[in-house]
Amino acid sequence: MLTSRTALVAATAAALLGLVLGGCSGDRVPSWTPYETSAATPPAIAEQCPDLDAPLPYPGGGELPAGPVAVRLCNGAGPEGTGDQLFDPPADLLETGVDDLVEIVNALEPVDIGTQPCTFDLGPTSVYWFLYDDGRARAVSLQHFGCHHTFVAPDQAGAGGEELFAAFDEQLREQRADRTPPGDVRVPSCDLLDRPPVSPLSLADDAPGLATAVFCTAQGRAVLTPRQVERLSHDLRPRRRPECDRVRGQRLGYTTISGRTAWGDVVVLTGRCFAYPAPVGLATDFADAPSWVLSPDVRRLLRGLPLS
Numbered sequence: 001m002l003t004s005r006t007a008l009v010a011a012t013a014a015a016l017l018g019l020v021l022g023g024c025s026g027d028r029v030p031s032w033t034p035y036e037t038s039a040a041t042p043p044a045i046a047e048q049c050p051d052l053d054a055p056l057p058y059p060g061g062g063e064l065p066a067g068p069v070a071v072r073l074c075n076g077a078g079p080e081g082t083g084d085q086l087f088d089p090p091a092d093l094l095e096t097g098v099d100d101l102v103e104i105v106n107a108l109e110p111v112d113i114g115t116q117p118c119t120f121d122l123g124p125t126s127v128y129w130f131l132y133d134d135g136r137a138r139a140v141s142l143q144h145f146g147c148h149h150t151f152v153a154p155d156q157a158g159a160g161g162e163e164l165f166a167a168f169d170e171q172l173r174e175q176r177a178d179r180t181p182p183g184d185v186r187v188p189s190c191d192l193l194d195r196p197p198v199s200p201l202s203l204a205d206d207a208p209g210l211a212t213a214v215f216c217t218a219q220g221r222a223v224l225t226p227r228q229v230e231r232l233s234h235d236l237r238p239r240r241r242p243e244c245d246r247v248r249g250q251r252l253g254y255t256t257i258s259g260r261t262a263w264g265d266v267v268v269l270t271g272r273c274f275a276y277p278a279p280v281g282l283a284t285d286f287a288d289a290p291s292w293v294l295s296p297d298v299r300r301l302l303r304g305l306p307l308s
Contacts, residue, residue: 108158
């Protein structure tokens, strides 16, 4: 026999299921409507991201103009009351394969944002600034939470925006393979409790190529030398999970390796016993991401570092 508490839970679940199914049904298909933006192009958008609350010059009507020369990926402000979940945007512009991103945006299927039920998870908002050779820009914003809508106007959104991020991620990595990174990069902060914003790019398929790194434990921190960073970067790969080691007589719990790639992307690896889930950035298909496990040699290197 069901208890009253069990019956209440079952009834609530049934009601929620009915709400989801009801919200997804119906024959009404929304369409794009004209939208004229009054937002100005940020003056330095070609060099850096604008302020988080900068007005977005949406394209409107679901259509980006043809012929942008570059795309910059930036943080966007989240809906009121959710807080802003920030990432560390890439410093370089995407200048290859830009037309592919335009096609993705212009092929988005309009959704009715007023009635579609969404999950209550949190996540960042990414803004794609499409730059044109006349100095103007148009922006679309993708919410990496809830229904994952891509907004082309303040009250108009399309489905399928995750394809936009995946295409940007892939095109930028291919572009970087043919270019030289800028050079000097600084060591990121070392904080086990307050993780800094990290790169939105997925690095699960290959080693991150760290240029700087700091090893963080509850007992202290140690900045790695360039040679030690190189050894660490080449050692990150899937392996069998090891037993927990000790540092200065204490069992080593959660540790963090924070670093930057040669392109300045912040990478934070957080794990236990020298096993770190590979970072997937803003990607949603992270279930199959491997765990990078350090070899015994590199584990000994880290255990022997002087902590401060």
